Amino acid sequence: MTTTLQTRPVTETPRPVRTAPRRRKPRAYKIFRVVALTLTVLLFIAPLVWMFISSLKTNVDIYDASKTLFFTPTLDNYDNVLGRNNYFGFIFNSFWVALLSTIFSLIIGVPAAYAMSRFTMHRSAIVVLMARIIPGVSLLVPWYFIFANMRMVGGFGVLILSHMFVALPLIVYIMISYFDSTPLELEEQAQVDGLTHIGAFLRITLPLSVPGLATAGILSFIFSWNNFMFALVLSGANTKTLPVAIFNFVSYASIDWGSLMAAAVVVTVPIMVIALFTQKYIVSGLTAGATKG
Structure with a gap:
């Protein structure tokens, strides 16, 4: 009397697929990007800010370097323009x-x-x-x-x-x-x-x-x-x-x-x-x- 051995199929558990690690951008590149963006924004914004600040000054204050940021604002220039x-x-x-x-x-x-x-x-x-x-x-x-x-x-x-x-x-x-x-x-x-x-x-x-x-x-x-x-x-x-x-x-x-x-x-x-x-x-x-x- 012969006996047959039943073998169960061997199931292999799938191995997780390894994804390639993302390359981190070097820190020098991030610093360069921040500096470049900051300089670009300042290049375009600075003339507009200076123009607006100067519009609130008198002619004497505009020529005075000590009153570049600290001065007494006035609306006489806008009154002269619009009025x-x-x-x-x-x-x-x-x-x-x-x-x-x-x-x-x-x-x-x-x-x-x-x-x-x-x-x-x-x-x-x-x-x-x-x-x-x-x-x-x-x-x-x-x-x-x-x-x-x-x-x-x-x-x-x-x-x-x-x-x-x-x-x-x-x-x-x-x-x-x-x-x-x-x-x-x-x-x-x-x-x-x-x-x-x-x-x-x-x-x-x-x-x-x-x-x-x-x-x-x-x-x-x-x-x-x-x-x-x-x-x-x-x-x-x-x-x-x-x-x-x-x-x-x-x-x-x-x-x-x-x-x-x-x-x-x-x-x-x-x-x-x-x-x-x-x-x-x-x-x-x-x-x-x-x-x-």
Whole structure:
């Protein structure tokens, strides 16, 4: 009588998978990163802080090195800027020119960018890039000659047109990259349902491009608000913008540094507020072309 031995299967307990230990960044790299970030922040913040502190000083205190941080603050400079020199009128001029130049640039630039993107108009895009590269100062003399003969110098129209020269190429290039990242299949499906090219653009592509529109519009407004060169040559007494009006405090004999700093604060604060509350749209719009596809 034979007996059979039954053997149980041997089960091996799985060994834990060893993960490679994470390499810790050297301490020197962390110190270098902290120092580099600190220096970068100070490089950008220090002039703004000095400008704001100087706007609260008298001219005597500004020249006194012992009162760099410890001084008696005064609001006379802001009273001189906003009360006596009618800077609210210059603020309105800057806002009006920046707003209209941005709106007109969007109306012209967005369809142009869509056409260049969908119909691969590379040569037209190169021409727009060349217009963006050409320094604006090289165009001031012919512009002044032409607009002077048309009796437009000193009006809002010539300022809006000159600012559009800066805004249009910027808007076109931002929107080209954004339209390139938008799926073409959505427009083709809309055309199958009966829409035309223009209808698909207005109902499908344009609503999807709101972040890009916000980015282009905000940056165009900021550049127009800060533009100094065109307004200095082409503006008149009643159409001066804020950057040009700052020179009211610079004379041949002396410079009113306190009022000059206060006026610079008035110019800077609105743009900083706009950038602070719209930074989400700016970042999302600028990175949309790189993340979609």
